[in-house]
Amino acid sequence: MIPVYRKAVTGILAATFALAVTGSAVAPALAADPGVTDTEIVLGGTHPYSGPASAYGNIGKGIGAYFSYVNDRGGVNGRKIKYIDKDDGYSPPQAVQIVHQLVEQDKVFAIFDTLGTAVNTAIRPYLNQNGVPHMFVATGASTWGKDYQKFPWTIGWQPDYQAEAALYAQDILQNHPKAKIGVLYQNDDYGEDYNAGLKRGLGKHQEMIVKMASYETTDPNVSSQVSTLKAAGCDTFMIFATPKFAIQSMVAAAQQSWHPTTYLNNVSAAVPFMNAASKAGGPAAVAGVISTIYLKDPANHARYAGDAGMKFYNEIMAKYLPTADKDDGNYLYGVSIGYTMVDVLKRAGKDLTRKKVMDIATNLVEKDNPLAYPGVVIRTSPTFRYPITQMITARWLATDWSPTGLLVDTRSMTMAENK
Template identity: 45%
Template sequence: MPAMHVRLGALAAALALSASLSTGASAQKKYDTGASDTEIKIGNIMAYSGPASAYGVIGKTEEAYFRKVNAEGGINGRKINFISYDDAYSPPKTVEQARKLVESDEVLFIFNSLGTPPNSAIQKYMNSKKVPQLFVATGATKWNDPQNFPWTMGWQPNYQSETQIYAKYILKEMPNAKIAVLFQNDDYGKDYLKGLKDGLGAKAASMIVQEESYEVSEPTIDSHIVKLKSTGADVFVNITTPKFAAQAIKKNAEIGWKPVHFLNNVSISIGSVMKPAGIENGQGVISSAYLKDPTDPQWKDDAGMKAWNEFLDKYYPDANRTDNSVVYGYTVAQTLAHVLKQCGDDLTRENVMKQAASIKDLELGMMLPGIKVNTSPTDFAPLSQLQLMRFKGETWERFGDVISGDVGG
């Protein structure tokens, strides 16, 4: 008789265990459209053609990084299926591609789509669909608005913080400066301009002698540069994307205009801006950085730089290693991999956003020392620190401390 009891007891225990395991498993594994036991489907929209096509390498780098992740077994055993489309930096096309990704490809979320106007065009759609628009490839300040747009998050330091840092430097070093500004006539350009004016405060009106805007459809900005030179400005704030940044540096040299030149961080690539402009023409240009510059010899024995080079050797051998965008694509992809690991087996859209909004002091190999990724449910700005740098010889030289911008959400 006692033996029977033991068997029943064992059976009951086994049943209880299997019940707890199955509820545990069902509690553990949660999926939304785009995720399963075997894959995570991620959408992306990039300018592979058109006026901002210099940034296309970001998408190519991300694709290579996810190939590496998959070759190493995926994330928590799931392979990444990365679907990237071209929108030529044209907002109507972005809307079309976003709909395709969400409604027919059925991705879990859209990751690191490029550009302020394109992302602005799909922000309401993504939020109404409750599909994450995660780590967008634009520093516009408006991506940090969790209250009104809980499904949209930026990644890089925001534009207003960056120009505020330049403004602080100008006020300290050149308090009597006459400033000429060239900016792209869209949300991206205006965001940078606002940061500059906020940073200069009451002195903005007297210090800024000319604000000149250009359209992204213009073939050249030469005439704008000639006009800005005629103002007699001794400081030039250059708010342009790579193609136009290279034109501006070149034209300044051609017409002998030598102001103190501040160039926005989105155009610091040596491969796609400084070399095409002529290395000799870019001497002394000031910008800012949060990522390591692969052309800077000080990083040659750095572990993070070595890992980046090994990744490129194996997964993207024809990458242009002087192009900062390749560093950017790699680092934002690493940030996403971190978030997906944190999601565990709960691959719902809600949990993806929850994990993206709870990153604490994440340091990645290609970020400058002292720069960390931090987010919270009320702060959707993962990065907010920068260091000033000056173009010297064939590379950027950093100077001063790592500075935090003042712009929150």
């Protein structure tokens, strides 16, 4: 970003701080919870429709499409869902401001699927002070599951980054016990979460990590970092990056004739990204890369040709987002998480309160999410709030992800860690 903006951002930050102080004086909802009438449930959300993470804006559109689908079939227990979804530009101060508006002016019943670790960290205290459900946030930071006692109104959804990285560590210990690991990570909470998980997974074998190189989201490319890891003699490459930098790093490795065993974090492993890397760096850049899967992949037409869930997704996309590129996994993520939200609202019944919805969300066993990877169950308890803990490692074979081994549940591992 251009430095001129920094000042503006600080200004907004100061303004929102002032708002936050006055805003917290607003009394929590009394008897009837806001946002629910006989005919309507109002939900609020924010997504980055502009700014550096705007590719994820399609998640919001996927949710919108699914809610339209549900509404056209009579809604949830007779009520239509009204989803007020706004652009936060991936900026925490902006998100804080919008969430205040959603809660105080639009009187939403719950905040659903706000995206990004920084954004959700910024809005979490306010929502918890006011007892507004802060549900199924679109980020895999471990804090959503870990800090539930302090923030009981907040819950995540996707697998947490630490568990994912720990899974890679297990794979390394099993299949490459002599690996010399080089890590490329984004220098913020997101990257640090992965690093923590990797170290935890390696346990007493942490010395296997030979070199760690960080990048900033302001860097134009990461070829220098890749050379550093190569020069350090690493033969195993962990990529804990956002999509653009992940693509760049795979291409850079190929161009420097470095062919390590590569592990790529799930967030950056969508098929279009792999194709992009393959096109730019040649097929060798992506051959055999290892990642994880927990949702179905809409770009993998062959694997899901006869799949009922994928058919359901394609129908929704064809009807409600006909011009969108349905191969983009972000839409599928949106439909899938929208399904969980509607599921929870349905189970909460006709007599809807915020507290009841949180109770359902934290006592959930959802086995039929049509877009979760086959076998993945979305499961929570009041003391274990990591809805998706199952993943399967997969290897990139020419044109798609091919699952290797079995579905692994990181639940017990995360439980042990949190004790």
